[in-house]
Amino acid sequence: MDPELQDILKDFPPGPLSEYRNNASFNWKDMCLLIQGKDALVLKHKIWSTLEKDPVFAHCATKPTLKENRLLTLQRAQKLAEYNFMPAKNLLQKPEMLDSVVMAIGQLDWSSIVKLQLLYNFVISALYGMGTERHFKEIQRLMRREIGACFCLTEIGHGTNTKAMRTTAKFDVKTQEFVFHTPDFQAAKCWAGNLGETATHAVVFATLYTPDGENHGLHAFFIQIRDTQTFENLPGVSIGDMGEKLGLNGVDNGVMLFDQFRVPRAALLNRTGDVSESGLYVSPFKDKKKRLGASLGTLSAGRVGIASMATANLIKAITVGIRYSAVRRQFGPEDSNVELPVLEYQLQQWRLFPYLGAAYVLINFTRTFRKDFIEMQMAMMNKEDPDRLASVGAEVHAISSFAKPLSSWLAQQGVQECREACGGHGYLAVSGLGSVREDNDANCTYEGDNNVLLQQSANWLLNLWSLVQRRQSVAPYTPLGSAIYLDSAESILKSKCKLDTSQQWFEPQALLDAYQFAVCHLLRSTANRMQQLMDQKMDAFTAKNQAQAYHYRPLSIAYGETLFLMRMMRLLNDPNIPEQLRAVLKSLTALFGATNLMKHLSALTQGGYFQSNTSAALQTAIEQLCEKLKPDAIALIDAVAPSDFALNSALGHSDGQVYRHLEEHMASSMKTRPDWWQQVLLPPKKTSHL
Ligand SMILES: Cc1cc2nc3c(=O)[nH]c(=O)nc-3n(C[C@H](O)[C@H](O)[C@H](O)COP(=O)(O)OP(=O)(O)OC[C@H]3O[C@@H](n4cnc5c(N)ncnc54)[C@H](O)[C@@H]3O)c2cc1C
Known part of the structure; x- marks a missing residue:
């Protein structure tokens, strides 16, 4: 083996998981290298082994108070900045490695890496994306950590509907300043991470008015909000903290109001629109919609990152769920006194293995999509063909708009399933599942x-469907190929599923065919439904509302899951993959695809693709695939699991010594009585002896 990896991919000590490990059909180390890549493995190992030695990152024995948590998170974020696991030189050479850094640190502690990213990196990329040369000085100050910032878009009254934001920024020609004002509490900026207690500066979105009273729509500004010497709010700015949240409590989310607060003209991030000294508005974009789209486009980067964050959470949860299930024994055959590991039960496999498949599918998807995203950024920097760039941008937006929802939901549902799969002990904080569940939850909401x-x-x-209807090719509009099959929509919609045995569903291509049918059918029926509603004189807004639940939503989900499968097929068709690994990856992909395809049964039957007995064969395939994957489940986990230090779970430790870890955890409480023990019992009452 590569000497650099010898220290990283070490054999596990013999123990309760050995039997499953010995029965695996492949070598987990080969899978680890294939699915994660050497660079990511080396980097993650460096991060975990460095932080394990640092007392600031030691696991807390008891839950810290909100105040302690905030301070600890700040100290950790500062330490992470010092360690600088991704120096600028490496970032330029291998930008995709940033996801590995975020995933590795996040699997240990999300708050600290979220705090660090928001305080500096997120705002720096916003200034690069929306600002110009005049903001370089501020970028330098952020890089030197002389100032720290937050990102304020959401208001108390509006989040998703960005067009309805009500903070105003009016330009005053006399003083060459913008005057920021919050008309009422509903217009207060809120939720921004680091705003509550830490940030000295903020990217703030406000509606820009020129002196002639014209409204130029939402614009971003980079402004100072706290005094860097005293940390007091600047006069005209009121800042509060939003208080304890369901998770991510190391991050201080804040609320902010402006009272005729003045900032210099240069605060406007002026890449897509500027105000001249004489108060005239100038923009290279004539269409307001396009200008707003261009400035909000930078947010797509956040969604790509969140898909990786959710993947890291799912990996962590499924590691705990499956390792524990392989150790935990309940019941056994009547003629035997041996109890079976709960992993032997079909129901436990059926609940957990699709999420194991999802973890692999998402690792592969997020890695390939990150590559697409980086290529798009490079093409933008090199000012390549603008028409192609516009198409790539629109497709990346469409992909990121399902990638974040589907990955964060898969993680959320997967964590909950793992929590229940671990029974009562899964509900203990030492299972490690509670913090994953609460921290992941926010991924379903922020960034849209x-x-x-x-x-x-x-x-x-x-x-794209309107092109299909006009018999034009969609190819120029799907340069990444995510919807290229729409060019064959006519023949796809005429096709019928001819599979009648469960084994035929073991082929991912069979699932992909069914999925592509589902997308085409849902797309056609959504377009028809919209047409029907608009023929009834309904306006487009109302018509869309009437088609959200059974048309728009399942359509986007089916399109997303189809792309997940297409990207897995690309991996499976790679001729360099060892056969043993290909075989197990094929089964995992088939299980993921088959389980999720069951959600689209109505589209497949209504569209005439499925015959009356098709779904029964699909169900049998799911049962058989679970059984087939059982001997490989632990090795598949070993290939993606974080280090024991990062996992920090008594139930999911790689040594499988669940009961020893639980005993160690509970041992300390066996020696002590509570401080308040004297309040437990009421003093004995005097009894009268009549
Ligand atoms: C932990 C955390 C951190 C955050 N950090 C930041 C930050 O740093 N900076 C920042 O600016 N913001 C931040 N946010 C705010 C976040 O971006 C918003 O909460 C998010 O965009 C959703 O907006 P909203 O809360 O206004 O939800 P709403 O838009 O009010 O949505 C409420 C519900 O209505 C539904 N809904 C809304 N519109 C429609 C529609 N057209 N059709 C169907 N259903 C609809 C939604 O699905 C949702 O279920 C953060 C939020 C959280 C939880």
């Missing part, structure tokens, strides 16, 4: 609520 975001993918598909 999942349900609202999904509609964006469907909008893009409907635009």
